[in-house]
Amino acid sequence: VRNFDRSQLSDSALLTASEQHDSDEYAAIAEHLADLGEIEARKLYAAAGYPTMVAWCMAKRNMREQKARKRVRIAQSARQHPALLHAIADGRLHLSAALLLLPWLSEENVDDLIRLSAHRSLTEVESLLREWTGRRNVSITLESPASSDDSGNMLSARTATTSDTPAESAEAPLTMTPPAPKPITLLVTVDEDGQTKLRLLRALLGHAVPSGEINQIFDWMMDLSIRHLEKRKYGATDRPRRSAKPVDPESRYIPAEVRRAVRERDADQCTFVSDDGHRCECRTRLEFDHIVPYAQGGGRTIDNIRLRCRTHNQYEAERMYGVEFMKNKREQAAKRARTETAEVDPDRDIVPWLRSLRFSAAEAKTGAKACAHIPGAPLEARMRVALQRLTRVRPRAAVNGVAV
Numbered sequence: 001v002r003n004f005d006r007s008q009l010s011d012s013a014l015l016t017a018s019e020q021h022d023s024d025e026y027a028a029i030a031e032h033l034a035d036l037g038e039i040e041a042r043k044l045y046a047a048a049g050y051p052t053m054v055a056w057c058m059a060k061r062n063m064r065e066q067k068a069r070k071r072v073r074i075a076q077s078a079r080q081h082p083a084l085l086h087a088i089a090d091g092r093l094h095l096s097a098a099l100l101l102l103p104w105l106s107e108e109n110v111d112d113l114i115r116l117s118a119h120r121s122l123t124e125v126e127s128l129l130r131e132w133t134g135r136r137n138v139s140i141t142l143e144s145p146a147s148s149d150d151s152g153n154m155l156s157a158r159t160a161t162t163s164d165t166p167a168e169s170a171e172a173p174l175t176m177t178p179p180a181p182k183p184i185t186l187l188v189t190v191d192e193d194g195q196t197k198l199r200l201l202r203a204l205l206g207h208a209v210p211s212g213e214i215n216q217i218f219d220w221m222m223d224l225s226i227r228h229l230e231k232r233k234y235g236a237t238d239r240p241r242r243s244a245k246p247v248d249p250e251s252r253y254i255p256a257e258v259r260r261a262v263r264e265r266d267a268d269q270c271t272f273v274s275d276d277g278h279r280c281e282c283r284t285r286l287e288f289d290h291i292v293p294y295a296q297g298g299g300r301t302i303d304n305i306r307l308r309c310r311t312h313n314q315y316e317a318e319r320m321y322g323v324e325f326m327k328n329k330r331e332q333a334a335k336r337a338r339t340e341t342a343e344v345d346p347d348r349d350i351v352p353w354l355r356s357l358r359f360s361a362a363e364a365k366t367g368a369k370a371c372a373h374i375p376g377a378p379l380e381a382r383m384r385v386a387l388q389r390l391t392r393v394r395p396r397a398a399v400n401g402v403a404v
C-alpha cells in the first residue's frame, strides 16, 4: 500500500526521499522513452490501427498531441543516440533541452553536446546552441525534423569554431512552428524570377483576390493545388462520366470512376482495422490498395480496391511479403525511377502540377529533373525541391509577416 503521508518524516529524511523520487522519475521517463522507440520500430502502432506513433500515444496513452510529439521525437532520436536516454535517466538532461538538441545531434557531437548541456536551463542550452550553430534562432519544430540540407551537417563543420561570434543576421532563424494550431507565419525569400511570377499571379488574380494580399494569394494557390491533386489522385470531378476509352487490362492504372466509387464507399478514410476492431482514422495521404495484389491477378475493380493510409498500405505489404522483400522492392523502385525518367506514375508526376502553376513545359521538365534523385519522397517534398530549383525560393524563417 502506498503511503503519501510525509508528516512523520524528519526534514532530512524528507529531503532524501524527495531526491530519491526525483531520480526515480527521471529513470522512469527514460525507460518510457525506450519503450516508445521500440514500439515504433516494431510498428505496433500500425498493428493497433494507428497511422503514426504520435496518434497511437494520444489514443492509447492519453497523451496530448504536443507531449506525444515531443516524446516520440526524443524516442526516435534516442534509437540513434542512446546516450540521450542515459543523460535523461540520471537527470543530467531534461526533456526540453533534449528536444532542442535533437536537430543538431550527430555521431560525432552527441557526447559533447550532452556534456555541455548537462544540468543547464533551457535558456542556457539555447544560447549554447546559438553559439555552436551560429544561428540566431535555434527553436525546434515538432512538425518535421529540420530539413536535412539546412541543419545537421552544418554543426560538425562549425564545431571547430565555437568561439566565433555568431554569424550576422543573414543567418536566418531555422524553423519555428508554434505549438498550438494558431496561425503560423511564413517568411520566404523570393528572387527576381519569383517576383516576376508573383506580379503576374497578382495581375491574373485581379478579380479572385482583389486585395492582392499575399496570404490570400497563397490560400488561393493552395486551394487550386488541392483541387488539382485530388482530381489526379481520386478522379474527383463535378461532372463524373464513365471513361469512354477502353482501358488496357494490363495497365495498373485505376480508372477514375473506380477511384471515385472507392473513395465514396470508404468515406475518405483508411480502411485498416486492427485485431481488436479499431479502424484507422487517417484521412490524409491515402492510397488505393489492391486487396488481391495486382501481381497476383487482382483486378482494378471497386471490390478489389480500398483506401489505405501510407502506413497501413506499407504495413500490410510487409506483413504479406516480409519487411526485407518490401525494402528491396522499394530500393529497386527508387533505382528504376532514377534511371528511367520517362515513365512516371501519374499520381506522382509533378509535371502537370508545375504546368498548372504556369511553368512552361521546359521549366516543368527541369523541375522534375531537379527532384529525380528523391523518387521515393512524398509529392509535397518533391514539389518543394522542384519549386526551389525553378524559383530559387528558399524557406528561410518564420517571423512576422510573409515577406515578399
Ligand SMILES: [Zn+2]
Residues within 6 Å of the ligand: 049, 050, 051, 270, 271, 272, 280, 281, 282, 308, 309, 310, 311, 312
Ligand atoms: Zn491507416
